[in-house]
Amino acid sequence: MTVDVFTDRPFGGNQLAVFPDARGISASEMQALATELNLSETTFVLPPEDPVNTARVRIFTRTAEMPFAGHPNVGTGFVLADRAQNGELRFEEIAGLVQVRLERDVTGAVTGATVDAPQPLTVGVTLPLDLAAACAGIVPDGIVTAVHMPTMVSDGGNPRLLLEVTEAAMTAAAPDLAAFRRTVTDTPSLGGRLSLYLYRRDGAGLRARMFSPLAGTWEDAATGSAATLLAGFLLFLSGAERGAWDITQGVEMGRPSFLRSTAQRTPGGIRASVSGGCVPVLRGEATLPDAIVP
Incomplete structure (x- = not known):
């Protein structure tokens, strides 16, 4: 799924691709997919190592994996909103545990998220x-x-x-x-x-x-x-x-x-x-050598 992050309208903000279930995708395939998509970042969602947390999230640029990034966490939180507990998600990342708090409009619809940096300045x-x-x-x-x-x-x-x-x-x-x-x-x-x-x-x-x-x-x-x-x-x-x-x-x-x-x-x-808003844009699937990944 792709979303535009830090905007309230399509084709503004920063593009992000999210694979909501990345089980079975190797690290080299993650990097290849991120390079293929050619966005600033792509995220891959895996089961958490600690069940108290929401997910393990891996973030890749076109060239390398990143320990933490802002718009990938805001956008991934938006995509995984249905997994939130009390409006919050907890992502395990290389830089540490990242807490994401969902933002909603007056109707209760999720509009974006707030992300805390994982470490002090x-x-x-x-x-x-x-x-x-x-x-x-x-x-x-x-x-x-x-x-x-x-x-x-x-x-x-x-x-x-x-x-x-x-x-x-x-x-x-x-x-x-x-x-x-x-x-x-x-x-x-x-x-x-x-x-x-x-x-x-x-x-x-x-x-x-x-x-x-x-x-x-x-x-x-x-x-x-x-x-x-x-x-x-x-x-x-x-x-x-x-x-x-x-x-x-x-x-x-x-x-x-x-x-x-x-x-x-x-x-x-x-x-x-x-903090910032998100807008969904595209939904699709990627073809890998031995699987179709939703």
Whole structure:
């Protein structure tokens, strides 16, 4: 089944494919299916290892398995809404246990979900302006440094490099694959991975773009795991106890997306969540060498 995530209408938001019963599909077949579908992520649902949980969920990009991601969890929660207990689902993932809370409209129909990042915020290394700007295809002056330098952050999923940019830089940005490759080669602390999340202030909210060409995603329409990182990082910088931010992403791609992110300080660190709507689009089956998989 495919759904558009972080939107209230078809053909907006971020596309996701979900295999609701992936029993019998090998890891190599999962990767092949994700590559074949050519979406930013595809999820495969398996029985949980602990029966108290809802399911074990594996998330694949076009090129690799991911420990956690935002829009795949929101979308998978939407697809598996009939398995919820008291409006909640618990997904076992590489990054840890992910809790998904369903959202409903006034009629009781499921419209989307809220997902908590599986781990507290971790603030990592900063990157030089020239490297970050080259990867984003912008001039160094397009990066705003009044509050922070380009900074790597994580909360259990893929680490992201967060850049605050000017309005002009946001519009002009385009990932430079050669610069991404050089930066990863010259910066061993990145562990061979690099994704950029550009943001700017836009009235009371935020505008964002995400580039991850090394993982096969030239640009992402909506990045829930980056939204939790940004919320947690902005709270970290502000010193406040809690905060909430509305983020618009995907406009430049023609797939406008709307994400609601929150963060709060806890005894275990800064924890963040992201919420958004979902719309079902397609339903079908995949043909594998020895089976038809519904």
